[in-house]
Amino acid sequence: MGRSANLPRGLRDRFLARDGSWPDDTGCPMLHVDMDAFYASVEIRERPELESVPVVVGGVGGRGVVCSANYLAREYGVRSAMPTAHARRLAPHAVYLPPQFPLYTEVSRAVMAIFRDVTPLVEPLSLDEAFLDVGGALRRLGLTSGGVGQLIRQRVFELQGVTCSVGVGPTKFLAKLASGMCKPDGMMVVPRDAVLDFLHPLPVSALWGVGAKTAERLAHAGLETVADVAATPLPRLRRMIGVALAEHLFSLAQGHDDRKVVPEHREKSIGAEETFEVDHYDRSLLRRELLRLAERSASSLRAKGLRGRTVSIKVRFSDFTTITRSRTLRVPTDVTQEVYRTAAELLDTQVPPGAVRLIGVRVEQLVGAEGSEQLLLDAPERGWREAEQAADQARSRFGSLAVRPASLLAAAPDRSGEFEPKPE
DNA sequence: TCTGGGGTCCTGAGCCGG
């Protein structure tokens, strides 16, 4: 996964590791490890008979998209984030599999454990990639950064049966770019003294933070490559794309990036959303869906010992226009009923009627549950929290369907309008 | 082709209190 931009071939060869040798990696403590076509590779590992066929993992419903495709499927033009229906037209003979996230999570944990054997400074970015700062581990291991990269690739393959690609560089950004350019199953090293040679020929879209919209704005101003951005006066760049983004991109384009590897991660929001198979107008059905999503969000909060003060809902209409509405509560909550009640009020009072294709609930402004306990002594949701904690325990013992709100029990699609959630 | 689901960060407007 991850963005990749292509270097001119000669230049790519200059940085690629091959035959056990690689460019000078002195002063390059940052590694970015990216698993190759991760979900598809795990599926193939589980079912070796799929080894030589195109494999696509993704939503198999009418509105699903591709999560991961092996390299055989990519030969037909299949890419991640592409609608599955489109992928089926490009590669009708490929094997299409629904994602099994618990399995990928398990393999991911094992891979991250391999990284932590090498250095404690591991920053996972997602299930399939991580930054490692190996600067402090080199002497103990008796290796250079490139040697550590090769060691990791070898161990991941031997212990987990999947391949990964490793980028090595003086900064996180360069390591990440490099890993994207040596896929699959490769390693690339960007030497400290060759940073600008590596960076400047790349298109602006290689810069972190440049998506389709920003690339279009930059192109409009005649900026096509990273070198163009580096040569543009900062005040002009600020007027073009805003202060924060301009400063960020300008800095990256000079090869500067002083972000450290941060092993612990604090979540800022937790939420859940769902795209319907067909668009819905029915408010009672939308409210029932909100209850389900509120339950998913709140139980995730409780599992992580967090509470949030702001509840927001997201509604996407059939024409793809998307609105968000939010409300900040007096005290932080992790109670399903409180999240649901707030979300339903927002839906009822602030969302115009229309055909809805997606609805979502998110809880923001998170704090630790123990820190907010004091505020909650007289809060009305105390009884609900105790009941929901008991339900969480039952679910963890007997499965996720063991305890559910009554209004979700009889959710037969053809009777959808008959069951109104009754939280109070 | 027709666009998922989980997030993060930034910007700008409006409101409020000092």
Add this chain to the structure above:
DNA sequence: TCTGCCGGCTCAGGACCC
């Protein structure tokens, strides 16, 4: 008491990333 300014907070939306 009124006004203007400023900072902080809330809210909405957009862009981006994996």
